[in-house]
Amino acid sequence: MGGNAANKPKLLVNGKRVDGRNVDDIRNVKIVARVLNDADGSAYIEWGKNKILAGVYGPSECIPRHDQSLYRGIIKCRYNMAPFSGAEEHGRSGPNRRSKELSKVIREAFENVIISENFPKTQIEIYVEILQSDGGTRCAAVTAAAVALADAGIPMKDMINAVAVCKIDGKMAVDPGKEEDNFGDSDMPIAYSPRTGEILLYQMDGLLTREELAEGLKLAKDASEKIRKIQIEAIQKVYEEPKEERFLLIK
Amino acid sequence: MSESKIVIPGELLSDKPERISYAFIDNGKTYSTVVGLYSEGKLVPLEGPYEPLPDDLIVGIISEVKFSGYSIDINTAYPAFLSSREIRERYNMGDTIFARITMIDEVRSTEIGDAKKLAAGRLVKVSSVKIPRIIGKKNSMIDMLQSATGCEISAGRNGYVWIAGTGNATLAEKAIRMIEAQAHTHGLTDRVSQYLKANKQ
Amino acid sequence: MDTINEIKRDTLSALLAAGPPSDESIELARVVDRGIRSANIIDLNSFYLEEDKVMAIYIDIFILDHDGNLIDASALAAMQALLSCRMPKVENGKIVRGEFVGKLPVKDKVVTCTFGKRGDKIFLDPALDEEKGMDARLTFATTSQHICAGQKGGWGSFSEKDVLELAEMSLAKGNDLRALLKE
Numbered sequence: 001m002g003g004n005a006a007n008k009p010k011l012l013v014n015g016k017r018v019d020g021r022n023v024d025d026i027r028n029v030k031i032v033a034r035v036l037n038d039a040d041g042s043a044y045i046e047w048g049k050n051k052i053l054a055g056v057y058g059p060s061e062c063i064p065r066h067d068q069s070l071y072r073g074i075i076k077c078r079y080n081m082a083p084f085s086g087a088e089e090h091g092r093s094g095p096n097r098r099s100k101e102l103s104k105v106i107r108e109a110f111e112n113v114i115i116s117e118n119f120p121k122t123q124i125e126i127y128v129e130i131l132q133s134d135g136g137t138r139c140a141a142v143t144a145a146a147v148a149l150a151d152a153g154i155p156m157k158d159m160i161n162a163v164a165v166c167k168i169d170g171k172m173a174v175d176p177g178k179e180e181d182n183f184g185d186s187d188m189p190i191a192y193s194p195r196t197g198e199i200l201l202y203q204m205d206g207l208l209t210r211e212e213l214a215e216g217l218k219l220a221k222d223a224s225e226k227i228r229k230i231q232i233e234a235i236q237k238v239y240e241e242p243k244e245e246r247f248l249l250i251k
Numbered sequence: 252m253s254e255s256k257i258v259i260p261g262e263l264l265s266d267k268p269e270r271i272s273y274a275f276i277d278n279g280k281t282y283s284t285v286v287g288l289y290s291e292g293k294l295v296p297l298e299g300p301y302e303p304l305p306d307d308l309i310v311g312i313i314s315e316v317k318f319s320g321y322s323i324d325i326n327t328a329y330p331a332f333l334s335s336r337e338i339r340e341r342y343n344m345g346d347t348i349f350a351r352i353t354m355i356d357e358v359r360s361t362e363i364g365d366a367k368k369l370a371a372g373r374l375v376k377v378s379s380v381k382i383p384r385i386i387g388k389k390n391s392m393i394d395m396l397q398s399a400t401g402c403e404i405s406a407g408r409n410g411y412v413w414i415a416g417t418g419n420a421t422l423a424e425k426a427i428r429m430i431e432a433q434a435h436t437h438g439l440t441d442r443v444s445q446y447l448k449a450n451k452q
Numbered sequence: 453m454d455t456i457n458e459i460k461r462d463t464l465s466a467l468l469a470a471g472p473p474s475d476e477s478i479e480l481a482r483v484v485d486r487g488i489r490s491a492n493i494i495d496l497n498s499f500y501l502e503e504d505k506v507m508a509i510y511i512d513i514f515i516l517d518h519d520g521n522l523i524d525a526s527a528l529a530a531m532q533a534l535l536s537c538r539m540p541k542v543e544n545g546k547i548v549r550g551e552f553v554g555k556l557p558v559k560d561k562v563v564t565c566t567f568g569k570r571g572d573k574i575f576l577d578p579a580l581d582e583e584k585g586m587d588a589r590l591t592f593a594t595t596s597q598h599i600c601a602g603q604k605g606g607w608g609s610f611s612e613k614d615v616l617e618l619a620e621m622s623l624a625k626g627n628d629l630r631a632l633l634k635e
Contacts (some may be wrong), residue, residue: 016472038633040300041298046399046623058328059300060328061328061329062328064593070347070358075335080286086587097473097478097481097482098482100382100475100478101478101479101482103475104475104478104479104605105479105603105604105605106285108454108604108605108606109606110587111607112607112608113260113261113611115275115284118302119300119328119359120358120359121328121359122328122329122454123328124609150259150260150286151286151298152298152299153285153286153297153298153299153300153378153380154294154299154300155260155273155284155285155299156260156261156284156285157261157277157282157284158260158261158282159259159260159261172580174617177287186490188602189427193261193609195261195263195282196263196609197611197612198610198611199604199608199609199610199611199612199614199615200604200605200609201604202590202602202604202610203603204599204601204602205489205490205600205601205602206490206600207492207598207599207600208490208598208600209489209597209598209599210616210619210620212598213599213616213619214616217612217615217616219614232259235257235286236257239257239297239435242432242433242435242436243432244428244429244431244432
């Protein structure tokens with residue numbers, strides 16, 4: 001976020017964004033569930049040009065022992081950007097402070113909905129690998145991980161998802177791409193529990209007035225409902241088109 | 252028979268608080284916790300980890316020989332315990348047994364008994380929620396598999412299926428995988444029957 | 453460019469807590485950093501020395517005693533440090549060590565307000581006991597006019613209404629905190 005004011009590109013021209021979208025259009029999102037053999041649950045998401053793989057393990061033995069709780073399963077989460085994800089030039093790939101922060105806020109979102117009391121002394125691991133990054137990876141990561149958890153049969157109160165909003169050329173817009181992320185005036189990723197409408201992940205930077213904040217929240221909520229439909233389709237497809245092998249379909 | 256519907260975690264099942272397995276109640280309404288088939292007040296998960304219940308019949312593998320008994324891998328996060336006092340024979344690491352869950356305590360430690368050693372064979376690990384379909388009503392499916400392949404098949408409620416004997420174990424395994432993938436569909440028994448007939452040597 | 457690092461002293465021992473920074477520590481540093489950075493209160497163009505050479509500010513936060521809500525305390529301390537920061541004298545594209553020309557030009561004051569939540573009760577500025585018992589926290593960084601950063605932590609949740617109300621309150625309460633800062 002930032003960019004020098006002098007050479008900032010124009011992000012909104014006649015109501016159209018750099019990729020031709022309107023301010024309330026999300027990018028193309030595709031989700032495939034059950035794609036990995038080793039993980040207990042998995043999902044692959046293409047969100048715009050983002051490509052993200054989520055794998056879930058558990059409940060399994062909690063290692064190290066001293067992490068375990070007698071009352072519930074411990075949720076662990078690792079958000080990681082692969083070296084070829086395209087974030088290299090920002091020095092962002094591999095485990096670093098940003099990844100650790102994102103791993104934490106994503107884990108906390110899932111801690112809200114996973115019914116971990118059913119599995120004392122165990123751990124549930126969520127891995128999200130960013131294979132290709134194009135802005136909004138943490139939202140796509142949450143969205144894919146939720147599908148992977150459902151695929152694994154981990155009991156949850158809800159299948160959550162996330163979407164971000166931004167401010168570009170003074171207007172609030174939903175689902176920023178990489179350019180809008182880098183040169184926009186605000187970035188606000190939000191994860192929702194659709195069942196209750198409650199917010200489980202919330203971050204924001206930039207400069208917003210209270211009115212812009214309210215508008216952004218509304219745009220995000222509407223987009224979240226669209227994302228949810230795509231998640232549900234991915235789950236239904238597992239059962240409509242049962243496969244004995246798990247693989248990633250390359251179209 | 253009313254159509255069953257695939258539901259997802261968080262989906263509303265009823266506007267009233269109802270006691271349904273794998274569902275939870277919030278603010279007087281009932282919601283699903285899993286991806287499952289829901290019909291007439293009953294929710295059957297389509298996936299999920301094995302959660303042991305007393306009297307479950309399971310297939311286990313000896314994972315550790317201890318002083319007073321054995322640690323048994325029963326496809327859960329932690330192994331179950333089989334006391335030496337429960338059995339007459341001696342087991343070795345890697346032996347496979349068919350046994351019954353006798354006790355589960357408050358912290359989910361599991362004990363098993365009534366163990367019987369299984370003959371040499373191979374393990375097929377399936378999602379435990381599919382086992383009832385692999386067994387079938389009154390053992391109909393598993394009997395069909397055994398007679399078509401000539402194998403002795405022990406299906407543990409924990410998702411471990413043991414195929415022993417001198418029959419066509421590979422065919423048995425393929426058929427089991429087919430049932431696992433299509434467990435939620437109609438007409439499966441016929442399709443499995445045809446598959447077995449077509450591939451019998 | 454400025455970077456914020458937080459070093460936490462274990463209050464139960466005289467030694468500095470060893471080891472790599474914890475998740476909480478990293479989050480705190482990044483949230484405080486974002487608040488100050490987003491508000492663009494420092495004209496970073498003034499840090500230019502010559503080609504390929506710029507000045508940088510590093511902010512290190514030492515926590516001597518922890519009594520809850522380190523985010524707001526750290527942010528306030530960081531902001532006060534920035535306000536009292538002197539600009540080094542620059543000659544021929546080089547810093548002249550030990551000589552200063554005035555203060556770091558700061559356009560506005562950024563402060564944070566953190567709210568704790570337990571069940572459906574929300575409280576501003578959690579003390580240590582409250583922090584240990586809370587389900588979630590929501591922090592907003594504000595300038596005198598805008599909301600410039602936000603972060604939710606913990607496993608609990610907030611409604612949309614909560615978010616708007618707390619942002620509103622942060623703008624108001626933020627002014628109380630801003631009044632405490634000395635130029």
